[in-house]
Each structure stands twice: as structure tokens, then as C-alpha cells.
Amino acid sequence: MNVAVKPVEKFRSNVAVNRFRGKDLLAGTGYWVGVVLLLGFILLPIFWIALTSFKTYQQAFTLDVFFQPILDNYKTIFDDPLTFGPKIVNSLVVGVGTVLIAIPLGMMAAYAFSRFHFRGSNVLLVWVLATQFIPPVVIIIPFFNLFRTIGLVDTLIGLIILDLSIVLPYVTWMVKGYIDSLPVEVEEAALVDGCTDIGILWRITFPLVMPGVIVAAVFGFIACWNEFLFALIIGNRDAQTLQVGFYQTASGPKGIQWELMSATGMIVMVPILILSLLIRKHFVGGLTMGAVK
Amino acid sequence: MRGKYSKFIMLSPAILVLLITTTYPLIYALVISLRNWQLTRSPEPGDWVGLDNYIQAFSDSNFINSVQVTFLFTLLSVSLSIGIGLAIALLVQKKSLVNTILKTLLIFPFAVSPTLKGFSWRFMLNSDYGLFDHLVKAVFPFTKDIIWLSDPFWAMFGLAMSETWGWAPLIALMFVGALGTISPEITEAARLDGASGYQVFYHITLPLLRPVILIALLLKTIFSLKMFDQVVTMTGGGPGNSTQTFNYFIYQVGFTNLDMGYASALAIMLVVFLSIIAYLYVKLLLGKQA
The missing domain is CATH 1.10.3720.10 (MetI-like)
Structure with a gap:
């Protein structure tokens, strides 16, 4: 019984895979775009706080990501x-x-x-x-x-x-x-x-x-x-x-x-x-x- | 612990503390709400004025404004949190290493204290050096002239987004748990029968998620109505009084104007309103456990 059913199932899923391959590629790209957006949304505010805490007063007003980090703020507070x-x-x-x-x-x-x-x-x-x-x-x-x-x-x-x-x-x-x-x-x-x-x-x-x-x-x-x-x-x-x-x-x-x-x-x-x-x-x-x- | 009175001995300390810390203030506020008490004039409560404090509210434009603001804020933050939460849940629902990492990161925004949420979003939305401001304006050029927190609507939207930032990931986790209980065979069968992704979502996923969506809806509504901290650190109720939520208004009446009678009456009104939603939530909660 089992032996008889298996090939049919396999055949079915192959058809499904072929039909959806183009869509899957699109969905795959969509997934990664979503992941990047999600990471940006939830982590950027946290990351930006962490980054700014090592900046000087003037640097804090810039969008610079590369700068000479300082620990002064942690002393000042x-x-x-x-x-x-x-x-x-x-x-x-x-x-x-x-x-x-x-x-x-x-x-x-x-x-x-x-x-x-x-x-x-x-x-x-x-x-x-x-x-x-x-x-x-x-x-x-x-x-x-x-x-x-x-x-x-x-x-x-x-x-x-x-x-x-x-x-x-x-x-x-x-x-x-x-x-x-x-x-x-x-x-x-x-x-x-x-x-x-x-x-x-x-x-x-x-x-x-x-x-x-x-x-x-x-x-x-x-x-x-x-x-x-x-x-x-x-x-x-x-x-x-x-x-x-x-x-x-x-x-x-x-x-x-x-x-x-x-x-x-x-x-x-x-x-x-x-x-x-x-x-x-x-x-x-x-x-x-x-x-x- | 089978003694006749032992259960009361075990219960009474907690009950006593809860009576003092929650029920006593409620009764006290109710009593004070019927009296005239300006702390600037007298350290003791003054005359009994009946329902005057309540009646006063309805001719106070600040009260009307704060009710409208709270309504709009609740509507925005609840729908954004649930909508974005659902999108995140659908994104990370499949089991994979990347999704496991993402699901772990999802708890972070909620754990950030509301005061910091307010400050950090104020920072991110600053029109001169805010990171989100620059990113949004790069992607949507039509927003380039908007000064987020100086515009009544966008300030409200920003406030709701700071709240959504904390809640959407959490609601997503609630949904992911519920999505996991939907058997993949059902959606597969529908797919093979020719249903589109949208049809599967609308006719299978969404109806099965309904109980969780309802819980998220009520819980988020309760928390939106109580929201206070971010108003202080993000907008200060401004510009003008366009983000002066009901909670913030009560705080100002009570602790800036020092009008205890009026503040108590407003607080009681908030309790009555919250009770209705909390009642629905508790009913749902107990129904689920039974």
C-alpha cells in the first residue's frame, strides 16, 4: 500500500515545486528585503544609542559611523x-x-x-x-x-x-x-x-x-x-x-x-x-x- | 497545609498589601474627586462639591483635547503594532537559523525603558541629524520638508511609532506562537487546490489567528490608554497640546497645577474607561484557562 502511494506523492510535489520556482525566487528576495527592513527597524535605535555614547558633543550631531571613539561620556555621567x-x-x-x-x-x-x-x-x-x-x-x-x-x-x-x-x-x-x-x-x-x-x-x-x-x-x-x-x-x-x-x-x-x-x-x-x-x-x-x- | 485557616494565613499578607497599594488609592481618589482641593491654597482637602469636578471636565477644552489625542494615539499605535506585528510574524514564522536569531532580537525593543524609547525616537526623528529622518526622506522624497516633531500630526505619528517599535516585535512573537499551531497540511492542501498566497492568508491564516489578535488588541489598547513616559521624554505633549494624552493631562493637572480634586475626578474617569476594556480582557483570559 505504502509503496504504491509514495511515487504519486513525489510526483505531485515535483509539479508543485516546478510551478512555484519562479515565485519562490521572488519570495526569497522579498524575504531578505524584509529581514533587512526588520533588522533596521528594531536594531538601529539601539545601535545608534550605543554608537553615540562614544561620540563627542559635536560628533553627536552628525551621522558619522566611523570616528575616534571616546569613553569621556561614561566618566562625565x-x-x-x-x-x-x-x-x-x-x-x-x-x-x-x-x-x-x-x-x-x-x-x-x-x-x-x-x-x-x-x-x-x-x-x-x-x-x-x-x-x-x-x-x-x-x-x-x-x-x-x-x-x-x-x-x-x-x-x-x-x-x-x-x-x-x-x-x-x-x-x-x-x-x-x-x-x-x-x-x-x-x-x-x-x-x-x-x-x-x-x-x-x-x-x-x-x-x-x-x-x-x-x-x-x-x-x-x-x-x-x-x-x-x-x-x-x-x-x-x-x-x-x-x-x-x-x-x-x-x-x-x-x-x-x-x-x-x-x-x-x-x-x-x-x-x-x-x-x-x-x-x-x-x-x-x-x-x-x-x-x- | 491542610489546616482550616492555613489558606487564609497564606493569602492575607498579599491581600493586605494589595488593599493598601491599589484599593485604598482608588477609594481615596473617588472621595477626593468629590471635593475641592487646590494644593496651592491648602494642604488639606476643602469643601465637598459633589460632581462639580466631573462637570468641569466637560467644559474644559484641554480635557476634550486630551481625550481626542488619546483616542487617536490608541487607534494609531494599536493598528500599527498589530499590522506590523503580523507582517513580522509572517516573515519569521518558518523554522530556520536566521529566523531563530531574528526572534531572539525581537524581544529587545520591548525591554528598552519607555523613557529611553521616547528620547531615542526623538533623536532618530530630529530633522537635522536624525538617522530615521534621513533614511525616510531618502526613500520617500515627498516627506523632505516635514519636521516630524514640530508638526501636530507627525508628532503624533512619531509617538505612535516609538510605541509600535516596542510592541510590534512582541505582538509578532505572540502571532508566531499561534502560527506554529496551524498545521502545514491545511495550507498545503489549499495551495494544491489552487488557492493563491493571499487567499490562504485571508481564508485560513487570519481566521485561525483571530483569538490571538483579539488578545493583542485588548492588551495593547490597555497599555496605549495608560501611556505616559514617552510623552514626557519625546514630545512633552507638544507641539501645542497635540500629543497631550489623557494620562499626561492628569499628571499636569495634579502635579503642575496641583489641583488634586480635579485630577482625581479625571483619574476616576480613566479607571472607569479602562475597566471596561480590562473586563473584556480578563474574561477572555479566564475563559482560556478554564
């Missing part, structure tokens, strides 16, 4: 008055601090949501998901006034509290997805083997979902690192983050100094590009909250 060092530290503290609070709270809540169903649990879950869609400008108005009263304006703690409003619902939802995909049988087997409840969580469940937790943590950190509105309003001096420092560096008294904007831009961008490469397989699932895998 760390010197007085731009002093980028403390701003990097602030951003790291806010990002790491937020994630360190959000991960344990989010993991516990995610576990409860995933494994227990009780009256109102679905409503609560939808509420957690919905808090993600509250625009930051709504969050900041009350907190700006509250923080003025209790003295949390221009503090890193204030920024961590605000960033939790973005990161915690996200982490909870993400980790819940990972626990959902873990069969309950694994936990039940451990229970039969005499493991305690806490032991199961600690030794079985959490280690198994750890890859997912790391992805959620990286996303949370990126969100904090890139956050601008809260930091602009709350962290104006001592608690200035990278993004706000970046904004002010770029819009100095001389107008925008593109070479300094680019050097600071590199510091803003490169760590996040590296982090996003680490979680590239989870990027789409993470950003659509699991709607698209």
Missing part, C-alpha cells in the same frame, strides 16, 4: 553634578527590595489560590488580576498626599511601596500559573511518605516552581527598573532613580546632550537587555499573563 552612581544604587535597591517582598507574598498567595477553592476565591483572584489595570497615575495621587503627611516623599521605601502595586499582582498571577501546571499528586505522594505540610511546600512545591518564580522575579525587577511616573513624582532628590536621573541628565540646561543621553541610556538599557535574554523563552507568556504561550 558619574562625576559631579550628574553623579550617576547613587542613582544606580537607588534603582537596584528599589528593584531588589520590591521583588524580595513581592516574591514570598506572591508565592504564598499563589499557592493558596492554586490549591484551595473556597467561597469567594474566584472573585478574589479576579480582583488581584484587575488591580494590574489600575493606571499608575491613579495610585500616585493619593500616595503623594499620604507620603507628604507621613514623611515618605523622596524615600526608597516610598518607592518600594508604590512599585509593589505593580509587581505583586503580577507575581501572584504568574506563580499561580506555574503551580497550576504542577500535578497535585507530587504533593500527595510526599504526604504519604510522611512529609509535613510545611515540608511539602519547602522541599517539594517551591523548588519545583523555582524556575517560574525566577522568571516572575526578573519581570518584576525589569518593571521597577523601567518605572518612571512614581519615581518622577516621589523620588526627586535623595531617592532619585536611574530613569529620573536619566531624564534630568538628558534635559539639562544645554538642551538635550545626545552623547550624555546615550551614555546614560546604555546604562539604563544594557542590563535589561541581558536580563531579557535570560528569560526570552518566557517573554510572551509573561507579558500576556499566560494568555499566549
Whole structure:
């Protein structure tokens, strides 16, 4: 039977190939034109920032690609008055601090949501998901006034509290997805083997979902690192983050100094590009909250 | 963890933090939106004014303008992101080494912070030394007199392009995942039956992509309505107030004019509007998981 069918299939596909050969050539050229356009579109803005960061003030206003690269910009932005060092530290503290609070709270809540169903649990879950869609400008108005009263304006703690409003619902939802995909049988087997409840969580469940937790943590950190509105309003001096420092560096008294904007831009961008490469397989699932895998 | 109360013990810390950081501000904003509170005059909220702050909005030309601007921005950035995203997806869908590399590069623009997106596109579109400005004007000579960010329409278009730059590649990745689930036998069969490439795309690929397109559409709409950072670093709302989005307008009312009552009323309006779209999105999301 098989032997009889094969030659027919082969013949068919040969006809198809012959018929489409001319078209294929055209399609092949079209493909490469598309690739060049795509590469230009997504990489040129990044490449141009990288290139400009090694230019002088005057060169930044030219389209020169070949020039004597300098490292002065990377020195200037760390010197007085731009002093980028403390701003990097602030951003790291806010990002790491937020994630360190959000991960344990989010993991516990995610576990409860995933494994227990009780009256109102679905409503609560939808509420957690919905808090993600509250625009930051709504969050900041009350907190700006509250923080003025209790003295949390221009503090890193204030920024961590605000960033939790973005990161915690996200982490909870993400980790819940990972626990959902873990069969309950694994936990039940451990229970039969005499493991305690806490032991199961600690030794079985959490280690198994750890890859997912790391992805959620990286996303949370990126969100904090890139956050601008809260930091602009709350962290104006001592608690200035990278993004706000970046904004002010770029819009100095001389107008925008593109070479300094680019050097600071590199510091803003490169760590996040590296982090996003680490979680590239989870990027789409993470950003659509699991709607698209 | 089988104890009766353990689930509540595990839930309560997260719930508490979320109540404080998201629900408290919402209720607070709702209360303040009913009061007169100019921070320049008093550090405490003033008289109750009922719905005056809401009514004020509808006779405020800046409000009307910002709603129109946001609508146009959302329309442009959503359609550009999905259109270009679809084109990219079709380009890189076949499995090959080049396409694998391209798909990896596609995540980069989204990871770039919105503030930097704004600055870099402002740089790229500068009419004297912008790289994209020169490239576009070389390919399309009829654009040679356009000063992108000084023209109300083109400034809006540039802003939407900076947003599209981040989103189109990401949406492309969403589509590539969905395209991978379309069995090649279906398209091959259609081809052998004499369907043209366009017919295959229109009658097979597109209908099968519909659920993903819907998700991308809603998600992008939510993010477009919340867009703020690039307005600050790219156009500053200008020229004039032609790119003053709703979010940016609320920010200015609240933190430049320091009118907390009015800003709260505007913020509540944004929440109501976003809720409708978020409701559709959440429904879709939960439907998919069930």
C-alpha cells in the first residue's frame, strides 16, 4: 500500500515545486528585503544609542559611523553634578527590595489560590488580576498626599511601596500559573511518605516552581527598573532613580546632550537587555499573563 | 497545609498589601474627586462639591483635547503594532537559523525603558541629524520638508511609532506562537487546490489567528490608554497640546497645577474607561484557562 502511494506523492510535489520556482525566487528576495527592513527597524535605535555614547558633543550631531571613539561620556555621567552612581544604587535597591517582598507574598498567595477553592476565591483572584489595570497615575495621587503627611516623599521605601502595586499582582498571577501546571499528586505522594505540610511546600512545591518564580522575579525587577511616573513624582532628590536621573541628565540646561543621553541610556538599557535574554523563552507568556504561550 | 485557616494565613499578607497599594488609592481618589482641593491654597482637602469636578471636565477644552489625542494615539499605535506585528510574524514564522536569531532580537525593543524609547525616537526623528529622518526622506522624497516633531500630526505619528517599535516585535512573537499551531497540511492542501498566497492568508491564516489578535488588541489598547513616559521624554505633549494624552493631562493637572480634586475626578474617569476594556480582557483570559 505504502509503496504504491509514495511515487504519486513525489510526483505531485515535483509539479508543485516546478510551478512555484519562479515565485519562490521572488519570495526569497522579498524575504531578505524584509529581514533587512526588520533588522533596521528594531536594531538601529539601539545601535545608534550605543554608537553615540562614544561620540563627542559635536560628533553627536552628525551621522558619522566611523570616528575616534571616546569613553569621556561614561566618566562625565558619574562625576559631579550628574553623579550617576547613587542613582544606580537607588534603582537596584528599589528593584531588589520590591521583588524580595513581592516574591514570598506572591508565592504564598499563589499557592493558596492554586490549591484551595473556597467561597469567594474566584472573585478574589479576579480582583488581584484587575488591580494590574489600575493606571499608575491613579495610585500616585493619593500616595503623594499620604507620603507628604507621613514623611515618605523622596524615600526608597516610598518607592518600594508604590512599585509593589505593580509587581505583586503580577507575581501572584504568574506563580499561580506555574503551580497550576504542577500535578497535585507530587504533593500527595510526599504526604504519604510522611512529609509535613510545611515540608511539602519547602522541599517539594517551591523548588519545583523555582524556575517560574525566577522568571516572575526578573519581570518584576525589569518593571521597577523601567518605572518612571512614581519615581518622577516621589523620588526627586535623595531617592532619585536611574530613569529620573536619566531624564534630568538628558534635559539639562544645554538642551538635550545626545552623547550624555546615550551614555546614560546604555546604562539604563544594557542590563535589561541581558536580563531579557535570560528569560526570552518566557517573554510572551509573561507579558500576556499566560494568555499566549 | 491542610489546616482550616492555613489558606487564609497564606493569602492575607498579599491581600493586605494589595488593599493598601491599589484599593485604598482608588477609594481615596473617588472621595477626593468629590471635593475641592487646590494644593496651592491648602494642604488639606476643602469643601465637598459633589460632581462639580466631573462637570468641569466637560467644559474644559484641554480635557476634550486630551481625550481626542488619546483616542487617536490608541487607534494609531494599536493598528500599527498589530499590522506590523503580523507582517513580522509572517516573515519569521518558518523554522530556520536566521529566523531563530531574528526572534531572539525581537524581544529587545520591548525591554528598552519607555523613557529611553521616547528620547531615542526623538533623536532618530530630529530633522537635522536624525538617522530615521534621513533614511525616510531618502526613500520617500515627498516627506523632505516635514519636521516630524514640530508638526501636530507627525508628532503624533512619531509617538505612535516609538510605541509600535516596542510592541510590534512582541505582538509578532505572540502571532508566531499561534502560527506554529496551524498545521502545514491545511495550507498545503489549499495551495494544491489552487488557492493563491493571499487567499490562504485571508481564508485560513487570519481566521485561525483571530483569538490571538483579539488578545493583542485588548492588551495593547490597555497599555496605549495608560501611556505616559514617552510623552514626557519625546514630545512633552507638544507641539501645542497635540500629543497631550489623557494620562499626561492628569499628571499636569495634579502635579503642575496641583489641583488634586480635579485630577482625581479625571483619574476616576480613566479607571472607569479602562475597566471596561480590562473586563473584556480578563474574561477572555479566564475563559482560556478554564
